[in-house]
Amino acid sequence: MVQLSSKNTLGLALILGSVTAMAPLAIDMYLPSFPQIAQNLRVDTSEVELSLTAFFIGLSTGQLFYGPLSDRFGRRWPLTLGLLLAAIASFLCAKADTIEFLIAARFVQALGVCAGMVISRAVVRDMFNHNDAARFFSLLMLIMGVAPILAPLLGGYVAKFFGWHAIFQAIGGFAFLAMAAVLVFLPETKGANAGVRLSRALHTYVDILKNTAYLRYALAGGAANAGMFAYITGSPFVVINYYGVPAEQFGLVFGTNAAGLIGMTQVNRLLLKRYHFDQVLRVGYTLILLSALAAIMVALAGGPLVAFLATLFMFLASLGIIMPNSTAGAMSEEGERAGSASALTGSLSFWFAFLSSGTVGFIKADSALPLACVMGACALASMAFSYLPSKTVDKATP
Structure with a gap:
């Protein structure tokens, strides 16, 4: 367990909060654009909702892969690769011209996004214990909790002025920025373990x-x-x-x-x-x-x-x-x-x-x-x- 200054603690929380917030951003930011997506792809809104279902399936199952990977190879590289996958899949979502392609891309996007959810919790466990970990998770929720509040509002304006494709471009850009922050600022908290x-x-x-x-x-x-x-x-x-x-x-x-x-x-x-x-x-x-x-x-x-x-x-x-x-x-x-x-x-x-x-x-x-x-x-x-x-x-x- 470690002792961090308040400045370092806030910096760590900002990085982990950002990678964790990828999930609510990817969910809530495009919800207001459902009618626009349905009209553009010439499908019913119920079919657009399948893209959300696919995302949830990817989110719930994909997490199970990152756990063993991060225990075996450390935290930074599985997280970096997950964010890279999320960014690429987000840009693929922006290029979707059929509902089937959007659904598939959303599933892949979820497989990348969930890396942040899994590995951020593991990093906190590596660095803190018991009450300190609980206090840090509370700080993390303060940062990531802003996402579901602002995401629908932001997504609505982006869709209104730039179209729904721009929402996924913005998510992809955010994923790249988060990946850069991980590479530059996030320390490795658990080295590779060949025994796993x-x-x-x-x-x-x-x-x-x-x-x-x-x-x-x-x-x-x-x-x-x-x-x-x-x-x-x-x-x-x-x-x-x-x-x-x-x-x-x-x-x-x-x-x-x-x-x-x-x-x-x-x-x-x-x-x-x-x-x-x-x-x-x-x-x-x-x-x-x-x-x-x-x-x-x-x-x-x-x-x-x-x-x-x-x-x-x-x-x-x-x-x-x-x-x-x-x-x-x-x-x-x-x-x-x-x-x-x-x-x-x-x-x-x-x-x-x-x-x-x-x-x-x-x-x-x-x-x-x-x-x-x-x-x-x-x-x-x-x-x-x-x-x-x-x-x-x-x-x-x-």
Whole structure:
């Protein structure tokens, strides 16, 4: 573990935050241009949505490759190659003239983008431990949390003035800049290890899954994250269609809740100066469950918009405690296999998100209750997973 000056810590956070923000940028920045893409490629909007599905599949599966690679060859080169792949694929997306080509390019883009998600967590584990790691993850979320707030707005203006192709050109340019920053400024935090055999990658993942101390953090964090994706999927219908909020004002609701999440990450940093992250996590699990129960009660009672929005705000804010601390907890249990553990953590989280968002999308909702119930199920699962036994299994050679 290392001691960094505040200047060096901020610089490291900016680099890791930038490579991690590639994913929300690549997701949120092109969402406003769906109608324009559909019109230009002469397809239905539903077919354009398949490009987002392909991206999520690439994001959730691609992470599993970078974990063993970064444990075997170090952090810098797999991250650099991933960003290079993301940049090239982004420019290919910009050249797409058929929906099939765009879908394929988006899948490849995700395979590159996910390198930043996996390896940034592993780098933090290499350099920090326990509370220090949790505090750094909170700082990281502050930086990368700006992306989903600004990306739709920025993407909308880029598409309006330059066309949707320019969105992917901008993402590709950002990927090249991030790659340059990694090459110039990011130190190697874990050298190549010839003892890590890529042929045993599957065995390594199975071995990590036997570690209940790791699982209780990874699964609890993944379930909580699934609640956020349920909110992202279902809140437009509830807020716009059910409560009648104008579509142009929905961004304000979304941004306010995102600001609550980001703000709570900084409250979390302050709490970690006095308390162990496990103690702070317990507060987060309690808060997310209570806010979900409150949302269900408001929905059952047909309560007013302001009451339901308040429960959503508290639900999202609780993630500012759960996400950095559960990530730090999971990574602290697998220090020797931080890359593989990071990949598995990210993949589990996205598969949970698939399940929750798919459930919300499948239900034919006519009120706020289905969304509240799915969020409640995620909160309850998060709390339940947090009580898994903490005994750590003996770690086999990776």
